[in-house]
Amino acid sequence: MKVDEAVVNTVANLAKLKLEAGDIDTTIEQMSRILALMEQMQAVDTSGVEPLAHPLDAVQRLREDVVTESDQHEKYQAVAPETDSSLYLVPKVVE
Amino acid sequence: MTRQGWEVVIGLEIHTQLNTASKLFSGSSAQFGSAPNSQASLVDLGFPGVLPVVNIAVFRKAISFGLAIGATINRTSVFDRKNYFYPDLPKGYQITQLDQPIVVGGEVTVTLSDDSTKTIRVTRAHLEEDAGKSLHENYQGQSGIDLNRAGTPLIEIVSEPDMRSTDEAVAYARKIHQLVTFLDVSDGDMSQGSFRCDANVSVRPIGETELGTRTETKNINSFRFLERAIDFEIDRQIEVLENGGRVVQETRLYDPDRDETRTMRSKETSMDYRYFPEPDLLPVVLEQAFIDDIAVSLPELPEARKTRFVTDYQLPEADAQILTGSRALADYFEAVARISGDARLASNWIRVELLGRLNRDEIELTHSPVTAEQLGQLTARIQDGTISGKIAKDIFDALWLKRADDVDHYIEENGLRQMTDSSSIEPIVDQVINDNPAQVEQYRAGKTRVLGFLVGQVMKASGGKANPRQVNELFRSRLG
Amino acid sequence: MSTPVTIEGALRGLAAGEYSSVELTRHFLDVIRERNPVLNAVISTTDDIAIAQAEQADRDRQAGRGGPLAGVPILHKDIFCTEGARTSAGSKMLDNFVSPYSATAVEKLTKAGAIMVGKANMDEFAMGSSNENSFYGVVRNPWQTDRVPGGSSGGSAAAVAAGFCLAATGTDTGGSIRQPASFCGITGIKPTYGRVSRWGMIAYGSSLDQAGPMTRTAADAALMLQTMAGFDHRDSTSLDEPVPLFTEALDQPLAGLRIGLCKEYLQDGLDSGVETQVQNAIRELEGLGASLVEVSLPHTQYAVPAYYVIAPAECSANLSRFDGVRFGHRCDDPVDLEDLYTRSRSEGFGREVRQRIMVGAFALSAGYYDAYYRKAQQIRRLIKNDFISAFKTVDLIAGPVAPSTAFPLGDMTDDPVAMYLQDIFTVPSSLAGLPAMSIPAGFSDNLPVGLQLIGNYLDEGRMLNAAHQFQQRTDWHLRSPDTGEVS
Structure with a gap:
């Protein structure tokens, strides 16, 4: 896998990060090195190996359907950058 | 196209x-x-x-x-x-x-x-x-x-x-x-x-x-x-x-x-x-x-409920189909039928009056202004002869507009009871016979369809409170 | 007042009335004020909260109802949400974030009477092995201030080593407790995944993150861990297992203990000074009655590549919530939604964090998922299986924590891969979810060397027992950076 400007831009867009023009070359270079590290995994034969998503093969607990939360919007919105009428504000959303 | x-x-x-x-x-x-x-x-x-x-x-x-x-x-x-x-x-x-x-x-x-x-x-x-x-x-x-x-x-x-x-x-x-x-x-x-x-x-x-x-x-x-x-x-x-x-x-x-x-x-x-x-x-x-427990406690499904409506309430299949359109509607119907004691009457009122209005005003059944209890009470009063179908429609309007709440109370307050005492209807029948000699003549000549007109006159004069069946009887015996 | 260096010592002094918790707390706040400008181990002190808690602890102690840590001043890594105090995760993104709630681990420690004196510096969002990735600046190693303290819990490690507090909380995703503990000459334990609740701990790699104590001694670590650990219904990955009283098993003799030596951990590339100290430490354990057994963990070399797929993949999603809408940094005058997202995030996150998010997004993207993410999870299974086999014949595995001692500041900042390879001995047990710890095992060129012990699932007690016995025979853990002498 070769990392080039197109790959870096696509990934930056997915991650909603902005790359300044001057950062692109460094990013390509560093990502290339990291991908080369990741590529080392290909030396391992993993056919038939079940992927491990959680270190302990435990199962999910389920909670009872009970309302335990109360209205705390003032407290939670105290750290919000911009609110109005108890709503979080964002630039106009176009559907 | x-x-x-x-x-x-x-x-x-x-x-x-x-x-x-x-x-x-x-x-x-x-x-x-x-x-x-x-x-x-x-x-x-x-x-x-x-x-x-x-x-x-x-x-x-x-x-x-x-x-x-x-x-x-x-x-x-x-x-x-x-x-x-x-x-x-x-x-x-x-x-x-x-x-x-x-x-x-x-x-x-x-x-x-x-x-x-x-x-x-x-x-x-x-x-x-x-x-x-x-x-x-x-x-x-x-x-x-x-x-x-x-x-x-x-x-x-x-x-x-x-x-x-x-x-x-x-x-x-x-x-x-x-x-x-x-x-x-x-x-x-x-x-x-x-x-x-x-x-x-x-x-x-x-x-x-x-x-x-x-x-x-x-x-x-x-x-x-x-x-x-x-x-x-x-x-x-x-x-x-x-x-x-x-x-x-x-x-x-x-x-x-x-x-x-x-x-x-x-x-x-x-x-x-x-x-x-x-x-x-x-x-x-x-x-x-866990899955088996859910399987045994599954509520009655629409098909089964429809079949039961046909068997238990003697409803036509098409009506049962409509009434099982949603669980809320089926529940509503069963509540009305239980209170009124007349499933077919309940079915008619729900399908014709209630669903018609809900549709017209684009209201979901769960937000219906007329509750199942109210419609049950209303149809019960039709069923026991307390009110006529025509009066019932007026009461339904009042319920819809939230001008009425308790059906029985509303009937009493507005004097809407059907007249069942023949002594109070007979004078009106006699008056109509006197006022419409031409129609009386036609009826006697065998044009029995004119009876509807005469009954209508009585209903009008009684403010809808006369019982049409009883009025029919009175005309037949007087003009017979 | 004679300043205590351990929790045990402080509890004795408090019980004997040598000092009050308020006096102890003021002492540590003074030390931080005086010496933090050099080390930069602390992002913020929480003086008002600390004094209020200390006053309460003194009242409780007098009333005979103090908890097991009543009056003990500690620092929390700034990745733990602490209600009413800034919780920055070492990031500009959360520079203005005062948490409306507290982490479960913090609550448990507070309930036990611990005093929060402040929040420790760290690599931004726990991403780093040198503590050079903090928005609040690099942390310096108290043993040699031109060296890194390790990371990501570098502030916690440096602070404990330098006597800013008696203990600190840390978190470990791929070595972030053990490696800084090793570099700063303290004791640090990463418990079994799921032992300590992750509720309120800002997530980096969710399937790897574990909180643990960073202390001078194994006995202190045992006391603190049994306080922090335990089932939490708010964390679905929390283990519903009883927490033993680790402190009560510390004195068991080590006779019959089988210690595994992993040949893949004692290989080329390991600094010879580190190797010597680690070998000496292992002989010390043998002298305590343990038997040594050679074991193999054949997939060790693939642990770093697999880890640097899984952790960034998880972080790429975990850090999406930082979007400038509900909390955290928001760029000035966004022209549209896209601008709000990209500028807020690019301004708020530092270089390493941005890089890991991008690597993670790449590893999960269409067409690459199987080759990277799925492959990494398969290797994770193989690594876990290696350990399961090894633990059939041994009770603990012993080896180095890191390939070298603390390296000079700036040495690896331009080479991410070289930095990532520092984690070679710590990420395998993280991927497997096993408990592991670092204990001081000597010095190489006047810099501390740590010995790593890896335990079987839920077997922290045996690890702490071995560490404590080792510390009864050695005094590396009591050396202080100012003098190098036993404090």
Whole structure:
């Protein structure tokens, strides 16, 4: 896998990060090195190996359907950058 | 425009909100209509450091649905993260189920407008969390975000592309709606977004085996809009193809005001959702006994209830079909029938008066101004002869407009009791005979149809309170 | 007042009335004020909260109802949400974030009477092995201030070593407790995944993150861990297992203990000074009655590549919530939604964090998922299986924590891969979810060397027992950076 400007831009867009023009070359270079590290995994034969998503093969607990939360919007919105009428504000959303 | 020569292929994805008390991953209330962000907890807001915990009720409900459509229930199901940025999605990912959903397969059989039936296969039904809402009114030139709905549990029911007409698609959507309401899986309230359809539509020349390019029209929240959106999309696609164009695979929105679908600008670029197993949650592994318990306690399904209505209440099949359209309606009917003691009368009043009004005013049954108790009382008073059918309609109007509350009280207060004492009707009958000698003559000459006119005169003079049957009797004996 | 250096010592002094908790707390706040400008181990002190808690602890102690840590001043890594105090995660993104709630681990420690004197510096969002990735500046190693303290819990490690507090909380995703503990000459334990609740701990790699104590001694670590650990219904991955009283098993003799020596951990590339100290430490354990058994963990070399797929993939999603809408940094005057997202995030996140998010997004993207993410999870299974086999014949595995001692500041900042390879001995047990710890095992060129002990699942007790016995025979853990002498 070769990392080039197109790959870096696509990934930056997915991650909603902005790359300044001057950062692109460094990013390509560093990502290339990291991908080369990741590529080392290909030396391992993993056919038939079940992927491990959680270190302990435990199962999910389920909670009872009970309302335990109360209205705390003032407290939670105290750290919000911009609110109005108890709503979080964002630039106009176009559907 | 003609659709001749074209075959339509439709698949539906239906998002059904589960009617649980709390949300899928938090203890916030899942109730609709509260003040903005008053039901958004730390978990719903995606604060740093918070974690989801799974509500057991969502599994009970999803499994009920799966069992009702004869699906396979996955004893192990896994939650995944679906990554994308949107202001109504606080964490920047939606927790959903990709490879191991709770429900796989199953089918439903629908009855079409020509009374034929068709079986439509369900691909899968998976659990996922709903997003919040963006409000586009002007807040300092910005949009406002209300996250009360964020984290509300949904099942997304995905069909196979088995439908070949708008009629089939709408019948399928109605069938699913009927099922989820009967099963008490969802309140099915479309006006509040509890039941939303995405329609995948494509067309191809008849005989072609490859599928045409499809479009997905999202978030359709009424059966009428579903019908219109699909019709619009079929015609649009045929027109594009007949003019030598190509259908673009895209996401579209139905605009009810303009009755058209249009490209959804926010989804222009094809998304790469980067699904992966949700590391904050473990696989959900259910005991067979858990599933079996749900199976034995499944509520009566629509088909069974319809059959029971025909047998127990002696209703015509067509009427029973209508009354089992949703669990709320079937429950409403049974309540009215129980109070009135006359199931057919209850059925008539519900089908003709109640559903007619609800339809006209676009009100969901659950928000009906006339309660089952009130209509039961009203029909009981018709049944026992206290009021006439005509007076009953007036009272129904009063109930609808909230001018009346208790039926018996209203009848007494307004003196609407039917006159059953013949001594008070006889003078009116005699008066009508005196005032209409020509009609009396015609009746005696054998034109018995004129009796209706004479009875009408009595009803009018009595303010509707005379009993028509009794008036008929009186005329017959006097003019006989 | 004679300043205590351990929790045990402080509890004795408090019980004997040598000093009050308020006096002890003021002492540590003074030390931080005086010496933090050099080390930069602390992002913020929480003086008002600390004094109020200390006053309460003194009252409780007098009333005879103090908890097991009543009056003990500690620091929390700034990744733990602490209600009413800034919780920055070492990032500009959360520079203005005062948490509306507290982490479970913090609550448990507070309930036990611990005093929060402040929040420790760290690599931004726990991403780093040198503590050079903090928005609040690099942390310096108290043993040699031109060296790194290790990371990501570098502030916690430096602070404990330098006597800013008696203990600190840390978090470990791929070595972030053990490696800084090794570099700073203290004791640090990463428990079994799921032992300590992750509620309120800002997530980096959710399937790897574990909180644990960073202390001078194994006995202190045992006391603190048994306080922090335990089932939490708010964390679905929390283990519903009883927490033993680790402190009560510390004195068991080590006779019969089987210690595994992993040949893949004692290989080329390991600094010879580190190797010597580690070998000496292992002989010390043998002298305590343990038997040594050679074991193999054949997939060790693939642990770093697999880890640097899984952790960034998880972080790429975990950090999506920082979007400038509900909390955290928001760019000035966004022109549209896209601008709000990209500028808020690019301004708020530092270079390493941005890079890991991008690597993670790439590893999960269409067409690459199987080759990277799925492959990494398969290797994770193989690594776990290696350990399961090894633990059939041994009770603990012993080896180095890191390939070298603390390296000079700036040495690896331009070479991410070289930095990532520092984690070679710590990520395997993280991927497997096993408990592991670092204990001081000597010095190489006047810099501390740590010995790593890896235990079987839920077997922290045996690890702490071995560490404590080792510390009864050695005094490396009591050396202080100012003098190098036993304090």
